[in-house]
Amino acid sequence: MVLSVIAFVVINLFAFKFNISYNGEDFKESGSLINSKMPTIVSNRWIVLTTVNQPTKDVKYLATLSKWNVVVVADLKTPKNWTLDRVHFLSVETQKSMSETLNLVRKLPYKSYTRKMIGYLYAIAHGAEWIYDTDDDNRPIFGGLDTFDFADELSGVRFERNHSDPIINRLFNPYLFYGRPDMWPRGFPLEYFSQHNHTDANFRLCEVQKRAAVQQGLVDMDPDVDAIFRLLHANPTKVSSEHFNRHAPSIILGQKMYSPWNSQNTLFHRNAFFTMFLPTTVSFRTTDIWRSYFSQKLLHLIDEYVAFYPVNAVQIRNAHNYLKDFEDEQEVYLKSGELLKFLDEWKCSQNSTANCAIELAEQFG
Incomplete structure (x- = not known):
């Protein structure tokens, strides 16, 4: 399992690195990762984290950083009503829809910190040049x-x-x-x-x-x-x-x-x-x-x-x-x-x- 997942991640990351334009045009024709309900992208700098809690004070602070986009990856224990302005929230349902484009999403276990990788790929697909990896x-x-x-x-x-x-x-x-x-x-x-x-x-x-x-x-x-x-x-x-x-x-x-x-x-x-x-x-x-x-x-x-x-x-x-x-x-x-x-x-x-x-x-x- 671990080897197939690593292979999928490497393949996906290299695909994104060399084929994805800043505005995500490459995804619009087939299973786009871009959701019209998500916040406006403000730069090529992204903050990625996962959480099982309601928005913490630290996540709320990260969401105020004007030069950065924030993506939060949910898991099964994450509150269903999780919401925060300026945050790209990837609910479990959103992740399931992403699996049509990303094989990796189907491979990752639930109740696992490694689902954070979905956030990395989401950021890369949306033009990330920098990713800040952190916790809530x-x-x-x-x-x-x-x-x-x-x-x-x-x-x-x-x-x-x-x-x-x-x-x-x-x-x-x-x-x-x-x-x-x-x-x-x-x-x-x-x-x-x-x-x-x-x-x-x-x-x-x-x-x-x-x-x-x-x-x-x-x-x-x-x-x-x-x-x-x-x-x-x-x-x-x-x-x-x-x-x-x-x-x-x-x-x-x-x-x-x-x-x-x-x-x-x-x-x-x-x-x-x-x-x-x-x-x-x-x-x-x-x-x-x-x-x-x-x-x-x-x-x-x-x-x-x-x-x-x-x-x-x-x-x-x-x-x-x-x-x-x-x-x-x-x-x-x-x-x-x-x-x-x-x-x-x-x-x-x-x-x-x-x-x-x-x-x-x-x-x-």
């Missing part, structure tokens, strides 16, 4: 989305090591870089944490470098850590209040440098859209981490990069059961290091990026 309990702050880089080139810091160095030396811990050596992001290989460090020799100041195709901003208050960290450190009677150094610069990771990143507060340029698929046969707490590692390998093939940015969002996390999170993260704890080694050594035998993505998916599965 995240809110941009400190300049928010404007702190990401949209220009093609920029000056700044780069994380580099010799490509033949051991994996532990080529791992990047954004929480360490932004002032929290006691923390690690969900998906960071735990077997490396106690011996892992960054030194000054890892960093380069570049006068001109290509902007990253994937840009993740750090999140204050309740950042994305794994259940082990929460069980050890969190106070269940209080709202989490973690903070990072927001004066440190953004940083781009060079070729064969790796770090986990998640599906909240993350910006994708269209060059990275083909890497946005979320594996469907792993848990909610695993799918975006596997995507992040998978994506980095594919991006390196086409000379694209991942970057981290100082805090530009805040999360007051929806209620979670830490022990349930721990159970859902088992694969992350046990397989992240092994997965990284596999990806680092993997070489594509195909002659196109799309075929490389499918080949990697098949071997990955």
Whole structure:
């Protein structure tokens, strides 16, 4: 199942990337995704999220951002009367009608975070050049989305090591870089944490470098850590209040440098859209981490990069059961290091990026 879904996603994303015009003309003759009742499209920048709640205060805030379109993907538990001005709401019924055009919609399971991919494809079909991936309990702050880089080139810091160095030396811990050596992001290989460090020799100041195709901003208050960290450190009677150094610069990771990143507060340029698929046969707490590692390998093939940015969002996390999170993260704890080694050594035998993505998916599965 996972391989067929990944193949469908890759095919759909490449079809959209190369064949869809800004106003969606290519869809008007057969099963258009465009619904006349949807809000007016204001730009080529899209925010995508999924929810099972009524509009949260954070979603309401996102809907006020005048330069951005917002698409919300429903699931079976999402209230049937969900509505919010300026939001493209894809109800379950709307998604069923989209399945006439997109095979992917029929393949995705319900009660699954991976249905978010329908929102990605909807945005791409409507001319997206940028997709901001987030959740309904995240809110941009400190300049928010404007702190990401949209220009093609920029000056700044780069994380580099010799490509033949051991994996532990080529791992990047954004929480360490932004002032929290006691923390690690969900998906960071735990077997490396106690011996892992960054030194000054890892960093380069570049006068001109290509902007990253994937840009993740750090999140204050309740950042994305794994259940082990929460069980050890969190106070269940209080709202989490973690903070990072927001004066440190953004940083781009060079070729064969790796770090986990998640599906909240993350910006994708269209060059990275083909890497946005979320594996469907792993848990909610695993799918975006596997995507992040998978994506980095594919991006390196086409000379694209991942970057981290100082805090530009805040999360007051929806209620979670830490022990349930721990159970859902088992694969992350046990397989992240092994997965990284596999990806680092993997070489594509195909002659196109799309075929490389499918080949990697098949071997990955």
